[in-house]
Amino acid sequence: EVQLLESGGGLIQPGGSLRLSCTASGFTFSNYAMRWVRQAPGKALEWVSAISATGSNIYYADSVKGRFTISRDNSKNTVFLQMNSLRAEDTAVYYCAKRFTSDGKYYHGMDVWGQGTTVTVSS
Amino acid sequence: DIQMTQSPSSVSASVGDRVTITCRASQGISGWLAWYQQKPGKAPKLLIYAASSLQSGVPSRFSGSGSGTDFTLTITSLQREDFATYYCQQTISFPLTFGGGTKVEIK
Secondary structure: OOEEEEEOOEEEOOOOOEEEEEEEEOOOHHHOOEEEEEEOOOOOEEEEEEEOOOOOOEEEOOOOOOOEEEEEEOOOOEEEEEEOOOOHHHOEEEEEEEEEEEOOEEEEEEEEEOOOEEEEEOO | OOOEEEEOOEEEEOOOOOEEEEEEEOOOOOOOEEEEEEOOOOOOEEEEEOOOEEOOOOOOOEEEEEEOOEEEEEEOOOOHHHOOEEEEEEOOOOOOOEOOOEEEEEO
16 A cells, blocks of 8 residues: 655744654655645645655745755655744644656656644744 | 635535636646645545546546636535545646635535
8 A cells, every 4th residue: 555654743842843754655665756745724735845756856945945854765765854943834734745647757746645744833 | 936826715515516616827837737635634635637637536526627827626516525625736846836725615
């Protein structure tokens, strides 16, 4: 079964750091780009970051650029999101998601999602 | 950045109704659009990719259309399990922006 499992969320004070992990199973992880998407309570989905299959191409939303770092370890089937200088507005459920492919074509949509991990930034 | 605007923000409908949700991009994105369904407390689910292609396993009552800046998601004969929030997302360039969502509620 294709699966993504996030971990690392929790309650953190403003200015603090957290590292989220997302471990994949059921597919060849090293062949796929990965994304992080978040959702603040009662709000819409917000794309956060993306990393290519090899890790050579990385993208961030302006709202997290300079504070968050995405990385991956293909030997461990895991993608990470290092979050520094956290703010109250970073409070959200964070999902990792796999880039969608169909018939050998790559799309920037996401077809496999984890269950999410909750990050709460509060004093 | 490309802005995605969905309308309406919510719609009340009955089982069996036809529901149409629109999504407008702030600039042309050709057919690079995806639609997702999200139920409370759950991760989003990919319904439609490339504006009109149905993801495997998604019922045929869901369909997508459009190109350029204007897109629609149509649900024919709404079923009880379709009550959820729907999001569009442009997939042509980073940042991969989402629309604000449309909540489909039971009338």
